[in-house]
Amino acid sequence: MKKVMASLLATLMVIVVMVGCSGGNSDSKYVGTWKTSEVSAAGQTFTIEEFEEIAGEELTKQAALTIVLNEDGSCEVRNGAGIGGAGIWTVSGGEIVIQDAASTFYLTDQGDGSLLLVQENSSHTFRR
Numbered sequence: 001m002k003k004v005m006a007s008l009l010a011t012l013m014v015i016v017v018m019v020g021c022s023g024g025n026s027d028s029k030y031v032g033t034w035k036t037s038e039v040s041a042a043g044q045t046f047t048i049e050e051f052e053e054i055a056g057e058e059l060t061k062q063a064a065l066t067i068v069l070n071e072d073g074s075c076e077v078r079n080g081a082g083i084g085g086a087g088i089w090t091v092s093g094g095e096i097v098i099q100d101a102a103s104t105f106y107l108t109d110q111g112d113g114s115l116l117l118v119q120e121n122s123s124h125t126f127r128r
Contacts, residue, residue: 027091034067034115034126041122065117065124067098067107 036048052060061080068076069089075098078084087100096107096115107115107126115126 027096028071030069030089030091030096030109030115031071032069032128034069034128036064036066036124037114037127038125039063039122040125063124065126067126069096 038045038047039051040046046054048060048064051063055063064080065084066076066078066080073088073090074086075089076084076086077098077100085100087098089096089098091097094109096109098105098107105117105119107117110116110125113127117124117126
């Protein structure tokens with residue numbers, strides 16, 4: 001009986017560990033809240049504060065993005081006005097891939113504690 005109980009307990013512990021680890025994102029160094037620190041366009045780079053001085057509060061609300069990468073692989077992306085949505089994130093080929101129902105975009109780890117999002121005519125640098 002003791003052997004059966006020990007075997008069942010060992011099996012239960014393995015199942016708990018497997019369930020606890022499934023669905024999570026193994027790249028926990030990216031988990032957390034990332035905010036736009038710099039924006040670049042037309043060959044010029046500005047901190048988000050400098051951008052607000054030049055472009056004004058309304059445009060800055062559109063440019064200032066916040067990305068929340070959750071441990072379970074879910075994420076949220078919102079602009080400064082609070083408009084955005086939810087999706088999923090993974091790490092593939094050295095890039096963070098964020099997907100929602102309509103789009104996919106890629107963040108590159110810059111190796112200095114920042115992430116870079118490059119779009120057609122601009123880029124955003126994110127820091128925690």
